[in-house]
Amino acid sequence: MFHGVIPPLCTPLTEDGEVDTASLERLTGFLLDAGVHGLFVGGSTGEVAQLTDDDRDTALRTVVATAAGQVPVLAGAIDTGTRRVLRHARRAQALGADAVVVTAPFYVGVGEAEVRAHYETLHAALELPVVAYDIPANVGYKLPPALVGELAQAKVIAAVKDSSGDLEGFQKALDGAAGSGAACLTGSETLADLAMARGADGIVPGLGNVDPHGYVRLYDAARAGDFAAAREEQRRLAALFGIIAVADPGRVGRISAALGAFKAALAARGVIAHARTQDPLLPLTPDEARRVAALVESAGLTRVA
């Protein structure tokens, strides 16, 4: 179930900040048309931390309906403690998700024993497979590679999504999970070819919202053993990833800059109606949005609608 390009979908919003289901349907169709292998709803890129529970449900319901079983739909169940995550996971299960994606507990200072208990409790209580989501920049905790390997071998987790940016740790997770059947997915936008060379099963790139065709080409090239072609595609995508550095870092934080750029690019390509992000994230300025659009165009990407 867990392989290939699995973009973490942006959640398009109306000007009032409600989930823009029409735009989300278009985005889902755009990604499916590009040949992605799965869809991840309610991740960090999907502004899960900013969405209410109702908005999370609306987004998931929309994507599940649009995907209509063509590819698996993974749902983020992102919250601070086990019972809170369990509630989200059960809602996702009821709405038709094929798997849930779960970080270590956050806001509290946990140790390895609590993290292990967290995943074991969730695995025991859920019917859906659980994907461990390693994103230390957000969680303030790096999943120990040895623990990932242990949970994989015990079938507690069915996959790991590594957004740590640390290829050494990713290699250790690969080593630890070897033979377990658990998949190893990289969240890196810019080292995806290298992660594939090391044996990654798939890629979960936020930038895949903007250029899914590019990541599908990269994945296909790497799967075929043509790492030179994968690297060329990666080079082009890395340049495009420069859109996240357009916003003035003196004005907004790094997440506003990144998610604002993804949405500005999707609006420029005609996929979504508005580039609004959810409170308290701040949008790009009109001038910044124009610079993003210019980078999108110079990467050879056209309007799709």
Added chain:
Amino acid sequence: MFHGVIPPLCTPLTEDGEVDTASLERLTGFLLDAGVHGLFVGGSTGEVAQLTDDDRDTALRTVVATAAGQVPVLAGAIDTGTRRVLRHARRAQALGADAVVVTAPFYVGVGEAEVRAHYETLHAALELPVVAYDIPANVGYKLPPALVGELAQAKVIAAVKDSSGDLEGFQKALDGAAGSGAACLTGSETLADLAMARGADGIVPGLGNVDPHGYVRLYDAARAGDFAAAREEQRRLAALFGIIAVADPGRVGRISAALGAFKAALAARGVIAHARTQDPLLPLTPDEARRVAALVESAGLTRVA
């Protein structure tokens, strides 16, 4: 409204992990009898990060009913994004809270502009006063003292609770809030006398669950200008605070160690029925709980029931 000793209440649980309302009523009565000046429900010490929304409501409803207007009840509205916090805050408002306590957004990498927008949006949307909660160890972000001062002067926040452990920052918050009417509360268990000497309006100590009488004596002494007496009380409380270091750090994380110790001490004093903490936090071992009980006794604290 914001002065004196305002303990962040533990949330007692049954053996099954449900909110133990009978124990919570006893804890509330115990604190009121000790003369505390306010009650803070749904803070980090209250395991807000581990409680479901329903459990948060049950805890708040129980405390509001037991307090019956004798002292103000502050409710944590702790979540990752503005709209999520707003939902919690409105539920707290409906359940009778007198104020809401709100951290900076977390899980996402925000900058100062997003934090300012967060508090301004909440202030504009709510009728209750907003208390800014500075707890960088949990949030991964230190509220800039200058921003705290600015928000206080603009009446966006009515108080700040500083759990950063950084007295230099607390002093800057005091300076920034001077003349605004906003209260400055320290979350420190062990530097409370010094914070009072610098002009703190109140104390929000997790250890105040276990020994509320001690913190009330410390506060009264400091208010009366008797800092030598405040220091003596602080010295005794600092020794008692050693209970958070009883659990084996190789076995559990720091929050399990601290909250497990508070609950073990409350159980030893007969205030609550069980020392269970909420998933994924792990309880103390029976031996560790016995050592906590011994420290409680050697601090001169007796069973209350």
Added chain:
Amino acid sequence: MFHGVIPPLCTPLTEDGEVDTASLERLTGFLLDAGVHGLFVGGSTGEVAQLTDDDRDTALRTVVATAAGQVPVLAGAIDTGTRRVLRHARRAQALGADAVVVTAPFYVGVGEAEVRAHYETLHAALELPVVAYDIPANVGYKLPPALVGELAQAKVIAAVKDSSGDLEGFQKALDGAAGSGAACLTGSETLADLAMARGADGIVPGLGNVDPHGYVRLYDAARAGDFAAAREEQRRLAALFGIIAVADPGRVGRISAALGAFKAALAARGVIAHARTQDPLLPLTPDEARRVAALVESAGLTRVA
């Protein structure tokens, strides 16, 4: 030997970056006239990290000669490894220092066992008393309070200088060193009154270069038990400490800003001839230096020559 106000002397430089011994003699005399209880040469404030070994020797020789035994002279022996520190310490011993001040090893990732070995080796090899210097912002390692207590009880260290800014840790060091005879000195410019209230033996404030009389008054008041007077003096000094925030943080790092401000203030008071700092530190701009001078004047400080 280790009590009272012990300023960490700035190292005045000529326009060419050589040690300006005439200015250093004036600075030493200025501090002695103010009634300081010791002199600390070759600390972080003395730009030890930027000075060559010869320059360190020149500075120490100058201060020892000028002090002429009136007060103890402490010499920094600041370097990355044990044998390098030992060389510095022996030179300081030969030049007449009364004690050496030593951080944990840095540049390398050490653990507690290596830090213990470091101090034990130095103590065994030296005749001078060793002062442990806890400055985690520079060293990247916080001396564990329990280790400080252990080294104090074993007479391996004769004092600890705490520049961590963490009063909770300082309290633990005080507790650990109690009864050992080892002195506890705070390096805080702005919490000195509180550290004294907790039992500090002395103060090592960089700002004491600029206003030694103020810190002597603060110390005397605290020693006499008049903490209200100490706090008033501290309040004035904390305002003066604003000089370290004058330089544009977009232009220079925090150490250039702080040391540049101390030197600009000393030049404004007529104590030293030039405000130059050592490579690669960058000086304040003329406009910034004027603003420092204005703050110095508004703190009631006059030219001394």
Added chain:
Amino acid sequence: MFHGVIPPLCTPLTEDGEVDTASLERLTGFLLDAGVHGLFVGGSTGEVAQLTDDDRDTALRTVVATAAGQVPVLAGAIDTGTRRVLRHARRAQALGADAVVVTAPFYVGVGEAEVRAHYETLHAALELPVVAYDIPANVGYKLPPALVGELAQAKVIAAVKDSSGDLEGFQKALDGAAGSGAACLTGSETLADLAMARGADGIVPGLGNVDPHGYVRLYDAARAGDFAAAREEQRRLAALFGIIAVADPGRVGRISAALGAFKAALAARGVIAHARTQDPLLPLTPDEARRVAALVESAGLTRVA
């Protein structure tokens, strides 16, 4: 000058802690026989932070004499401030080094402007080329990729050695230095094949002391475009790198563990006489050293003498 495998030499010591020049000559010959392309003396792996200036000189003199011009010799000039580094660099120049390797200033909190000034001052004062050494774990500061690119384009630095473990940053340095003629060297033991795939000019692996033949094979394969062979070699070397995790992390810090393991392995292979590390680093226990030797043997490495 800067390409291929350039091991950062361990500094063998006698039982008394003096530089063991006979062992160092053997180590140098062993590396040259393996076909390395350069030698780096006085790096972190060479215990530069623990060696006195005289010991640094002895090590450099020994290697320069043994290499006898067969390959370039790079010398670390590692210290906290510009003038201190300049002294080391001039000594290295006098002793016959072909280049100096320099980190950002450390122990002090510098900003980008001070780092730029540091390298510019050194470049202007020296005849030898300067290699920028990016090792944030030791220095506490990550060289900004944009600054690396700028210094490369301005010919201020002739190469960069990246020991940050961050391949995204390495890619940015490659992009920034493109066309400047400056070389980009990776310090990674375990991602060397990937760094080569991205365009690295060379590898500076501490583990290259133990298995120089392996890294030369990896480099040759990558240069020939045979990344599958490079990856196989990397896989074997990564397993061998497990020797740095043999020492008990509860007993010693990470540098004692790593450097102790390198020396234990070199002793097991008969290259050096003693596995002693320099104060305050602590050696492996005899049992740990035996386990290192077993890993060395299982990696197919034999005794060379």
